[in-house]
Amino acid sequence: MPELHPPFAPSFPIRSLDDVRRLEQRPLAEALPVRSTYEILRNSAQAFGAKTALSFLPDAAPGTAPLRWSYAELLAGVHQTANLLHRLGVTPRDAVAVLLPGCLDYHLALWGGEAAAIVQPLNPLLSDEKLISLMKAARATVLFAWGGDDDAGYWSKALRLRAQLPALRTILRVAPLGETATPAALPDGVLDFAAARAAEPDDRLVSGRQIAAEDIAAYFHTGGTTGAPKLARHSHGAQVFTAWACVQLQGARADDVTINGYPLFHVAGVLPGTLAALSCGMETVIPTPALFRNRAVIEHYWRLVEQHRATVLSAVPTVLAALANVPVGAADISSLRFCRTGAAPLSPELSARFERISGLHPHESLGMTEMAGISTITPPGVTAPAGCVGFRMPYSQLRIVALDAQGGASDTELPPGETGMVLFKSPNLFSGFVDPADNAKAFTADGWLATGDLGWIDGEGRLNLTGRSKDLIIRSGHNIDPKVIEDALGAHPAIQLCAAVGAPDAYAGELPVVFATLAPGAAPVSEAELLAFTAERVDEAPAKPKRVIIIERMPQTNVGKIYKPELRAMAAAAVARDIAEALCREHGADPAGMQIANEGDQRIAVTLPAGAAAAFEQALRRALERLPFPSRISRPQ
Structure with missing residues (x-):
């Protein structure tokens, strides 16, 4: 068994870059002796025992009693889960995939999966084709799957995936909410997760595994909304560093409570959102299976803050915009002391509007899959303008370089105040993509992570973001x-x-x-x-x-980011429509009978009005050919 260490706790308040440098005066190995996420859970269970670690809300109605797990109960469940996977023949080099909504069992799959193997959280809203591609790339042998379909078709999707993936040996079925009895007959290769783990020891890892910091803990997929998602490899050490650094810069305490509405297939919800909280003894509230996608959670959010005495609010800017439309009313939200946001730049107007509604100043951070979920943080007590994402993590390095002719990172470093591409080196840097071909554009020739983010460093050493180079x-x-x-x-x-x-x-x-x-x-x-x-x-x-x-x-x-590829496609369709309608007027054609559709990646399909003249078709074809996107023109069937 690994040596026990105290849970993470902030060393002192961070208010400046000098404070970050003060943290760095101790060697990292001395400041952070913990090697794995499993050690984090053991340390916290030893320190906090019966204290609540996770609270799950079956619905969003204020007053609904949550289902609670203590730190001791969470560790016991993690032991059982890891031991079950070990009994099923899973090795530390195998991947176990997770297809679940927000629930308590997700945390057994995550942390038990990392204790036994490599966990692969999956976005349930991806197509079957993309999920199959991801699981094949990871060579997943076990799948944790929700036993109901709900809004994402979980169980039906899991069975379809099983039929397409010969390497998938076992599905662990997680009973949906309200199920009173397990179905009488489960298909071959499908086990009831609750029953199967209940038969396992809950006080140790039967395998006796000693997890090293460099061992791979998880595969997180990037993107996937369009194009092929990539699998990023996270080491245990990278995830542990993220948790420790978040506790240091955010001043996280054991008496804090956070409502974590991020999806748990995304790094923000898993690492800065949950692992950091578990590492220091916080309570994490899981607001229904649909999390922030549940409109009732947004509608009742301020009353949920009052009920659970939440102290930390964390949400992406689109969620802050939705919360800014919900009056606080009579809800007592005085417990809130810190608001953190990220994933996209925050506009000054939204920041001011949210602060007027809630009394909380949004503190921005920068996080990315390639850095285990966190790169910079604006700490409590540091008021920064919108777009400022705060200080770099301790023991990390940050550079701003000019863009090259192709919009990539050049070798020219820029001084403070000048905007360029953001580069990082850090202890929580990912271990590269599963497919080595995906690494070519991720790093510069000398090993810096090329983020694709555009930003500049202000006089206080804080990073300020302006957008993405591709945007x-x-x-x-x-x-x-x-x-x-x-x-x-x-x-x-x-x-x-x-x-x-x-x-x-x-x-x-x-x-x-x-x-x-x-x-x-x-x-x-x-x-x-x-x-x-x-x-x-x-x-x-x-x-x-x-x-x-x-x-x-x-x-x-x-995960709540504004999806600009769809907007670019809409813009292309609008340009095509403007051109086509102008030519309709010129040629006396009826624009009402014309159809314009976007076929993805700004490919435009135009269906001509019935009886449109050949001259009109030729003029439209010539006009669209001059535009920098592909198009096709057809007549109605």
Whole structure:
């Protein structure tokens, strides 16, 4: 058994880069002797025992009694789970996949999986094809699967995956909420998880495994909403460092309580969101299986804070925008002391609006899968402007370099105040992708992680983000930062969320356009008014948007980030429609009979109006061919 150590605790408040450097005065091996996530759980169970580690809310109604697990009960379940996997023949080099909603059992799959093998959390909303590809790449032999279909079709999907994956030997079925009896007959190769783990010892790892810091703990997939997701390898040491660094910079304490609504297939929910909390004795509340995707959780959030005396609020900016529409009312939220956000830059207007509603200043952080979930944090007590994501982690290095001609990282380091690509080296840097071919663009030639994020370092040594290099709008060779446009439009009181992208143009390559959703109850406002409002606040002429488009719903990824590829596709379709309607008027065709569809990756399909003249078709084809996206034209069947 590994040596027991005290649980993590903050050394002293972090208020400056000098404080971060003060932490670094001790050798890292001395400051952080813990090697694995399993050790974290053993240390916390020894220190906190009967104290609540996890509270699960079956529904979002305030007053609903949670299901609670203590630190001792969590460790016992982790032992049982790891021992079950060991009995099933799983080795430390095998992968076990997880297809579950938010639930207590997810934490047995995560931490028991890491104690016995390599855990692979999966986004249940991905297609069967992508899930199969991910599990084949990981060579997963066991799958934890929810026994009901709910909103994501979990069980049906699990059975389809099993039929397509010969290497998948066993499915561990997790009983859905409210199930009173296990189905009489489970298919061959399917075990009832609760019954199977109950037969295992709960006081030790039967395997006797000694986990090293460099052993791989997890495979987390990046992206996957479009294109092929990649599998990032996390070592135990990287995950442990993330937990320790979060505790240090956030001043996390054993008497803290957090409501963790992040999905648990994503690093934010698993590592900064949960492992950090477990490492220092916090209580983590799991708000229903659907987490923040459950509208009732948002609707009742402030009353849930009051009920559970939550002290830490953590959510992505789109969730903060939704919470800013929920009046605090009579709810007592005075227990909240810290609000952390990340995943996307925060607009100044949203930051100010959320602070007016809640009384909490949002503290931004930067996290990414390739750095085990965290790279920089703005600590409590440090008030920073929107876009500032705080200080680097202790023992890490941060550089800003100029972009090369292809928009990648060059060798030219930039001084403080100048914007370029953000590069990192850190103890929680991932161990590379499972497919070595995916590593080529992840690192510079001298081993720095090329994040793709654009940012600059201010006079206090804090990182400030402006966006992603791939999101730059390039107009006639002029690089336009979309955040300049988004901050301008976001200042309008009627705007809930907004995002600027490049619309294809035959001459300039791209022209800036901005999509927006309106705040509930906002006074009526036209697109023309919003365009004028934005143009007044954007100084550079090339960056002034050509159009504002109001939409009902902002497309988002499954973790709440605004999904710009879909907006770029919508912008391409809008350009095609403008061209086609202008030619309809010129040729006397009926635009009402024309259909324009986006086929993905800005590929546009146009179905002509019935009886459209050949001259109209030829003119439209010539006009669309001048645009930098593929298109096809057909006549109605």
